[in-house]
Amino acid sequence: MREKTPDELRKQDEAVQLDSILSGEHTVKSPEEFVASLRKLRRSTGLDPKHIEAQHEDLLQAKEYQIAQGLESAVIKGEIAGEGKHGIVLRISKEDIPETAIELLDGEGVKLSDPSASKVIKIYQHGVGREEFEAQSRAYEALSEVENPDDYLRVPRPFGFRDTPVTQNTIESLRRRSKRFVALVDRAEFIFMEFIEGQELLERLYDFVLTxxxxxxxxxxxxxFEGKEELVTTKLVKFFNPGGKSSVQGERNYEKTRVENDNADRLAKYLVQYKDMPDFPLSAEFLEKLDRTVKYLHDNGIYHGDLHERNIMVDKDGIGFIIDFGRSGATDERTDDNMIVRRYRSQFEKK
Known part of the structure; x- marks a missing residue:
């Protein structure tokens, strides 16, 4: 008779343990019992919780219940840090999520137990967040492999993604906080990532100018931000509002894009007077790092798709971070990731 391989013996041992766990005194009847049981299993058997859940529907339902309750707590307690086209950004602390939910999410690879994790949750309508998470993950992993990381901008570390059922309390809280969730029914998407203590590059520029x-x-x-922008763009730089009377949406969009680009050029020209001052946010060194980062990501098949001054963060130490990969794609057809560098260099390097 053929002897069993070590892997076959391990699986046999797991099967025996699993049969014992899912019978008799180990039967789980409530979410609370599930959490206690899961902790015990991890300590005593080392079995993969996903393997166990697949054998017991009650475990899966109990886990979803606990995670939904944990996310409800985070949504209610979290502080709004921003709002985008499809959802909102909440700044939270680890204490905003119950320990049981953190443990369950950790088991799925959403490592909120990491001391630097659980800082930001981006919440989206169902169906729009996964691609952003995957694009940000690719960009983060690519930049983590560069030989001299200080020569590049960075990407906030993504900790996990979850497309999950949400409680009625969560839905009501999200609807009160943002009109983006008026149509939210029973599921939402959550991206968990590192929080960057800093400002958008555009706001940093406005602060520098106004000071x-x-x-x-x-x-x-x-x-x-809106107040600072009004001061700069009406008192100092004189931005124009998109006009046009066309009844065709495409023509109005073209006019809006043209005026926004013209305004950005006006700001760049205005900033020339500050380019050699200490602590100027768009120093030649910063632009070189941004240029190098964009080219490196492109070489790795990663295009941001919406790279402008509000999608770059600058922390208190002047380190830049590229954020919001919601329009990222494999090609650069929709926008020009190098526009920022070209625009400012064309003004700053004039004789």
């Missing part, structure tokens, strides 16, 4: 134009620091400290 050097002698606007009081007390005013800028409590002024939201």
């Amino acid at each position: 050097n134009e002698n606007y009081p620091e007390q005013l800028l400290w409590g002024l939201p």
